[in-house]
Amino acid sequence: MGRGELTDRAWAAIEPLLPPVSGGGRRWRDHRQVINAILWKLRTGAPWRDLPERYGPWKTAHERLRLWSKDGTWQKILDEVIVKDDSVGAVEWVISVDSSVVRAHQHAAGARKKGAAGEEIEALAVAGEGLGRSRGGLSTKIHLAVDGRGLPMRIILTAGQAGDNPQLIPLLDGIRVARSGPGRPRTRPGAVIADKAYSHPCTRHAMRARRIRFLCPERDDQTAHRKAQGSHGGRPPGFNTETYKQRNVVERCFNRLKQFRDLATRYAKHAAYYQAELVIAAIVLWLR
Template sequence: MVGRGELTDRAWAAIAPLLPPVSGGGRRWRDHRQVINAILWKLRTGAPWRDLPERYGPWKTAHERLRLWTKDGTWARILDEVIVKDDSVGDVEWVISVDSSVVRAHQHSAGARKKGAARPKSTLAVDGEGLGRSRGGLSTKIHLAVDGRGLPMRVVLTAGQAGDNPQLLPLLDGIRVRRDGPGRPRSRPDVVIADKAYSHPSTRQALRRRGITFVSPERTDQIAQRAAKGARGGRPPAFDTELYKQRNVVERCFNRLKQFRDLATRYAKRVAYYQAELTIAAIVLWLR
């Protein structure tokens, strides 16, 4: 019987082939499904590792598995694979919406040692531990790109005070969905939808060069600057109001991610572990 918040049989069937074998040359590992359910319990409740219920086994085993599979990129590979399977049947909608959300960092998330960090094999790893000072205090900012259904495609983490617009292109560059067969990975969306925080002439120009339709309202100061130049200011950029209404999918995705209490507040000292937890939650959303 599947417990509340645990992997369903369908989700486990999709994940199991992508995990290392339970038994190998050394000692037999504890059942992978039990360990992943332990990690999901931690994400859902936000409780300390030491409070892990006995039915999930030793808490150190679950934490160590999280650490190992963060370091070798297992979580990222699983997310990539489930996206590939969806794209191969045409379910992925390449209308990408982007936004960011600041997450308050608990005091226990500070003070990580400089040595011994588990660095994932990912181009999305960030320098430092992704902690900064914003209006709410110590915080981390989640930069998120979702497809047209609101399913997470890529996540970038920065310090809480970081701006949104500088992260748009790195976020899009991280989207590489390989083909379920021959061919180069797809990395170019049809449309990118973003709010005013991403509206900048350089951003519009960069996406235009890539052949991507960019839907974002102009900021008031940009409208004033263009008007001040008169005829030299050029025409206002095209803005599809109906298409822009679809941007709410990224807000809904943030709401679903933050139903995992361990994500709504950052407790992890290492940014690599917090990003791994976000990746695991994203996998769950794709497999629901």
């Protein structure tokens, strides 16, 4: 096992969730070797054609990334490792949310509009492949929800100039942790922690409707507006300073994700491939 490759424990957790190596056609190259090739690419940020020979042909690794992005294999693996942790009570259901802008390399532009693999890729292509112009230039924004330990629960991509607040509800809607036994998946966290970018009356109303405790500081302009209305402005939203300090776990998660150089700068043309790489990195964090 080389540096940054799958450990035996991680491979034991992933192997049962992968398609069989041999099927009706030609035998596939060993899955573990291919996944280690993808991890090498994520860790180094090097071009696919520079993949070391010990990992096999680079086209095989790239095609496996494409196929398993299309059929949802990567997301299935992430969902399964979260379920296993939740079944032993390891998942902490205090969710922290935030976003981070990632600079897109010039090679990330110019994706073809047709021939993309899978509905998710086509949907992101309509949205411009998650690329936009922000203050730093061509960029993508990663919207992230983590549990109380800072492990990724849900990832959404938008263009770099997109706002944070509109993605809060989609992030929470994407959290569905199946039970290890009978019962419906768990979808409602005990609390959600967010910074001032998510402070909006409609967001607070949505959190109250869902009976979710929402810890978010009120913006100064909102405070002034509420006080100007006097008794009609209502009471200030509840806010616990000590609990809010736990929000730093989402910042630490971004730091861990961006230790993969291929994620710190976006090179992938298709947003769905870049999101799949984020999911793979999230799986690695859960299995550490």
